[in-house]
Amino acid sequence: MSSSNLTKLRIVFMGTPEFAVASLDALVKEGCNIVAVVTAPDKPAGRGMELQQSAVKKYALQNNLTVLQPEKLKAPEFLDTLKSLQADLQICVAFRMLPEVVWNMPPMGTINLHGSLLPQYRGAAPINWAIINGEKETGVTTFKLKHEIDTGNILLQERFPISEEDTAGTVHDRMMHIGAALLVKTVKGLADGILEEKPQEVPQGTLLHHAPKIFTETCVIDARKTVTKVYNLVRGLSPYPGAFTLLDNKKLKVYKCAKQVAPHDKEPGTFHTDGKNYLHLICADGFLELLEIQLEGKKRMKVEDFLRGYRFNK
Template identity: 60%
Template sequence: MRIVFMGTPNFAVASLSALKNSGFDIAGVVTAADKPAGRGQKLNESAVKKYAVENGLKVLQPLKLKDPVFIEDLKSLRADLFIVVAFRMLPEIVWNMPTKGTINLHGSLLPQYRGAAPINHVIINGEKETGVTTFFLKQEIDTGDIIFSDSIPIADDETAGSLHDKLMVLGADLLVKTVKAIETNTYNEVPQPQGGELKEAPKIFKDFCKIDWNQPSQTIYNFIRGLSPYPTAFCTLNDKGLKIFKAELETKKPDIPVGAFLTDGKTYLKFAAKDGFLKLIDLQYEGKKRMSVEEFLRGMRL
């Protein structure tokens, strides 16, 4: 069975590596075009491309997925199955091409948390469990029939970064299981449940990341964890941005206004929420590097 793999970030590399190490025939890899980045505007290659090149895999980098040249190149690979992990929305002319269909690995337990940022949103919403799901692509995003899923608990101090790494490994294993089942025709597709309350996971933009200190302290604590290390929750301090990567929850009711802070100028800096404090541990002040709160206070008079 010939496979074309489509993906871009590190999350997808684990899956591609697992498939290759399991002996599957990777006919080609589709990933994002190189983009200029940094002060020198040097072309930056995706993590998937770097892995593919290092392992001698054919790479396609279309700017437009409906480009006739790309479509012909894709057809020439004669793939039986397409696999999508952290890529882009595919047009029907692409996902409907292979004889065995196109499958996707998604970082949530579908049908919950459809969308671009499931790992962030499950933590922001205070969920206790999440997982990964493999399913066949259909026209509407993340709605296809489920093949397999696997779940893990979410720790109380979990961050989007730590959960990303756990799901990356869990997802790679589930994907290998899924492809083996498709190859041997030993699986049953299950339509996604309809009805009930569905929680979404839309793409996160900068404005979303600003902390509202009027929220309950637990809600803000989840918010900080769910956006750490990227794109990072932030507030303002002395009219400059302050990114918060890690904080601790203090349930003592504040006797200062919401959004105000307390500090001893040496070891702690904590902001008042509606019903408690958020004690900052790891942060980055605008124009400075990321540092501990102790380092920050040594160079900052508040």
């Protein structure tokens, strides 16, 4: 494997959140020639609504990389700047959808890192949906961008297990580093001309799962379902945006819980508590033992701390 091939490649990197920083950092440390970084414009955030830089922008500035922050990806001035960089390859990690005029610009095209084993879980929230659906494994895929979202030719994949205790947060953090390593391996393979693209194939009889954006209605706990399904929903939405139910007509987010399958004669959706140590949400075939929760207007806390100060409506 020739490092000179790798350093010769002119690369434009596109990404915004912390997830993308791990990939950019891995490429920089490998000696890749990152000619520019494209990221989201600064946005007002926090109580003072001060302009906040994206995680990728902060990293790029610390490492003296050129930063581009287009409001619109089809803006002529941005496209002119992009062309002038004469990139051989573009890399997209946790960024917005690219128009064809952008992804088709470099001679080697644009590669994307996706948080699933494509063709499974195409879409905006692959980590969340894999856990919500109770998958026992997931992975990362590098692939070439084309028209339809997440459908381009696969370059490399790596799989890893999801445990019963994993949440969207723990899988995200593990995937961030596994994905960064896979991306470096992909770029090296492309630089040396030894990687073959493979079209995405759906084996006959295989059910394709999708990963659409998470909306508020996705986060509502339906306690009429099995306790395992509710437990998986909580894990798949923790720590963000959080699955929730109602307690005394207030939104109660559940971040951490344990499940217990047990026959009962109680009404699903009701709560059972001793007022001191435990709070159970009754489900169809058992109950969820709530461990970390957040009541509307309050901070996130352990259940024992919550019970110490809460009086239930009779």
